[in-house]
Amino acid sequence: xxxxxxxxxxxxxxxxxxxxxxxxxxxxxxxxxxxxxxxxxxxxxxxxxxxxxxxxxxxxxxxxxxxxxxxxxxxxxxxxxxxxxxxxxxxxxxxxxxxxxxxxxxxxxxxxxxxxxxxxxxxxxxxxxxxxxxxxxxxxxxxxxxxxxxxxxxxxxxxxxxxxxxxxxxxxxxxxxxxxxxxxxxxxxxxxxxxxxxxxxxxxxxxxxxxxxxxxxxxxxxxx
Ligand code: ADE
Numbered sequence: 146x147x148x149x150x151x152x153x154x155x156x157x158x159x160x161x162x163x164x165x166x167x168x169x170x171x172x173x174x175x176x177x178x179x180x181x182x183x184x185x186x187x188x189x190x191x192x193x194x195x196x197x198x199x200x201x202x203x204x205x206x207x208x209x210x211x212x213x214x215x216x217x218x219x220x221x222x223x224x225x226x227x228x229x230x231x232x233x234x235x236x237x238x239x240x241x242x243x244x245x246x247x248x249x250x251x252x253x254x255x256x257x258x259x260x261x262x263x264x265x266x267x268x269x270x271x272x273x274x275x276x277x278x279x280x281x282x283x284x285x286x287x288x289x290x291x292x293x294x295x296x297x298x299x300x301x302x303x304x305x306x307x308x309x310x311x312x313x314x315x316x317x318x319x320x321x322x323x324x325x326x327x328x329x330x331x332x333x334x335x336x337x338x339x340x341x342x343x344x345x346x347x348x349x350x351x352x353x354x355x356x357x358x359x360x361x362x363x364x365x366x367x368x369x
Contacts, residue, residue, distance in 0.1 A: 235289030239278030260289030
């Protein structure tokens with residue numbers, strides 16, 4: 146996957162890129178670039194936003210600024226960029242991110258994430274340059290950067306080889322393997338601690354019974 150994030154704070158992503166699963170994904174040939182859209186603004190003094198028509202509080206990211214940034218990066222009209230790569234605006238009101246959406250994005254060869262600040266995007270950015278609007282939850286962040294990292298975190302860890310262990314992203318919370326239910330509980334040594342015992346079945350070595358017990362626990366968590 147080749148992922149581009151358009152942001153006013155590209156340096157925030159240096160920390161993110163250094164995380165183990167992200168490093169693993171990059172070492173496997175995937176890419177993650179953070180692009181400062183202030184750097185390509187056609188306006189004076191690095192201006193990227195403006196006051197909203199109709200009045201109201203806050204500032205809105207300008208469509209001409211976002212167009213210039215996308216053109217500079219992809220060398221073509223952003224209206225056609227979106228026909229060949231997924232372009233996502235991060236907004237509080239977008240489609241809520243879940244495991245299924247993360248899986249869908251992980252299957253894309255390329256992904257562009259646009260991070261808003263202030264009151265968000267001029268609607269024409271979303272309508273004409275984007276394929277999706279994604280929210281990480283029904284609350285308002287000061288900007289899209291943390292949301293972009295959340296999206297990338299869950300997407301990149303799904304790429305084969307990004308996690309150390311090949312099975313770790315298969316049978317986990319909300320996955321198809323568990324019919325969308327939360328994951329079953331895990332235990333490790335010591336088997337007994339302050340009288341808190343690990344369930345016997347997990348120590349039994351009986352793989353089929355363990356599998357059944359785990360799926361039962363997962364279903365129970367889903368219904369509680
Ligand atoms: N930008 C501001 N709030 C957001 C949210 N909850 N999800 C995605 N992007 C956002």
